[in-house]
Amino acid sequence: MKTAIVTGGTSGIGLGVAEMLAVKGYHVYVTYAHNAPKKKTANIEAIKVDQSNRKELYSFIAHIKEHCATVDCIVCNAGTTIRKSFTEYTDCDWDTMMEIAVTSHYILIRELYTLIPNNSRILFTGSQMGITPHATVLSYGVTKAAVHALAKNLVKEFEGSGTTVNTVAPGFVETPWHTGKPQEIRESICNKTAIHRFATVSEIADAFRFCIDNPFVNGSLIEVNGGYSYK
Secondary structure, three states: OOEEEEOOOOOHHHHHHHHHHHHOOOEEEEEEOOOOOOOOOOOEEEEEOOOOOHHHHHHHHHHHHHHOOOOOEEEEOOOOOOOOOHHHOOHHHHHHHHHHHHHHHHHHHHHOHHHOOOOOEEEEEOOHHHOOOOOOOHHHHHHHHHHHHHHHHHHHHOOOOOOEEEEEEEOOEOOHHHHOOOHHHHHHHHHOEOOOOOEOHHHHHHHHHHHHHOOOOOOOEEEEOOOEOOO
16 A cells, blocks of 8 residues: 655645545545544544644654655645734744745655655645735745745656656635635635635645646646636
């Protein structure tokens, strides 16, 4: 059985991707910091890891090295946002967001590099906010733009191996993070989206599936945003 890792894989997009991988026959390790799994799912193993904490991250990496001969798919999905105005962000806010979304995933792939066989799949969850600006989430947009760049640069590190590295950049998705938004904000988002609704988690997971199934898709940033425009 192939092994996959999905960071931030117990809710929202991460959970949708983890369940898709389990159906495809992977044994999936999912990490979470706050959202403990609500149910047990066959072939999905949840491990609590705060990816802003290097000690916990390296402990997780050691666990994978101890229990897995190979890691055939890594989905770098974990991220966080802190909603503040530009001048209200603290150094700690910035460092935490960069650590979780970018640095921890760089470390994870670097440390597991020798366990990644040829023809594996590495995927990142990017964001439309890393492509087009959005009010009050400057640092989130910058972290996701950095995620996009990290994926692009990793392509060269795996050149010739058949391993592909891609990013899926969703627009607004019906996840727990968005369902609690005030109705007027949701309506504003829908009005800026040509499809006039939020994406479903399964629609985003399908984009990850496409990247896994097609071995010629490599170095791509795949936007799944329903025709979103911030203008």
